[in-house]
Amino acid sequence: MPAEQRAILDTINDKYDKDTDPSQWTARFEKEGREVRDRQVEILGALAIEKGTTVADVGAGTGLYTMPFAKAVGPAGHVFAVDVKAYFLDHIQQRATKAGHEHVTPIKATSQSVGLPTNSVDLVFMCDAFHHIEQPVPYLASVHQALKNGGRLVIIDYRRGLEGTWRYGHIRATAAQFLAEFEAAGFHLEREVDLLEDNFFYVLSKG
Numbered sequence: 001m002p003a004e005q006r007a008i009l010d011t012i013n014d015k016y017d018k019d020t021d022p023s024q025w026t027a028r029f030e031k032e033g034r035e036v037r038d039r040q041v042e043i044l045g046a047l048a049i050e051k052g053t054t055v056a057d058v059g060a061g062t063g064l065y066t067m068p069f070a071k072a073v074g075p076a077g078h079v080f081a082v083d084v085k086a087y088f089l090d091h092i093q094q095r096a097t098k099a100g101h102e103h104v105t106p107i108k109a110t111s112q113s114v115g116l117p118t119n120s121v122d123l124v125f126m127c128d129a130f131h132h133i134e135q136p137v138p139y140l141a142s143v144h145q146a147l148k149n150g151g152r153l154v155i156i157d158y159r160r161g162l163e164g165t166w167r168y169g170h171i172r173a174t175a176a177q178f179l180a181e182f183e184a185a186g187f188h189l190e191r192e193v194d195l196l197e198d199n200f201f202y203v204l205s206k207g
Ligand SMILES: C[S@@+](CC[C@H](N)C(=O)[O-])C[C@H]1O[C@@H](n2cnc3c(N)ncnc32)[C@H](O)[C@@H]1O
Pocket: 013, 016, 029, 036, 058, 059, 060, 061, 062, 063, 064, 065, 082, 083, 084, 085, 088, 109, 110, 111, 112, 114, 126, 127, 128, 129, 132, 133, 134
């Protein structure tokens, strides 16, 4: 990986060590004006999640997507909420219990592995999360292993934008460069959903 990208990744998750109160993050992740929150209904519509399936919300944060996924798959399905931070997982567990979603399981990932069982998931969903993965090569291999044959990997993440902007310094690569990483890991671009402005939206198959 180029040194510039490695330097961005070296500090990308520091803020999650500094501020460990989930309510602070809820105020940021679930606030109006964040595209992936404002367009959530359309994003969920594009995913067309079926009842009884297993979905992994990877880099789940406060559970913005975990909760609607739990509703979409229903009690016959399953949702894994995956994060590296225990305080996010505890928060999601409490939210799920309060909502009566017993089919949500928190999973603690590492920088190198998603931590999911082999061949267990129909859909891995990563929203505003892939650019936080510090060791993308082994991590993508673990995602590939976790997906069932015919499973999908959905990546929604910021377009890098112009040099000099905040996003350029935070997002280490362009959408095209990220796609090359997914393809190198054995994924195949099924379609790009033309829905969002700030973010790209890739639907990839296990290849
Ligand atoms: C910007 S937040 C996105 C949260 C949520 N997906 C959303 O869109 O509201 C990025 C999340 O990725 C998590 N994260 C960082 N490294 C991770 C890893 N290796 N595996 C899983 N999650 C990770 C962070 O703890 C954080 O919750």
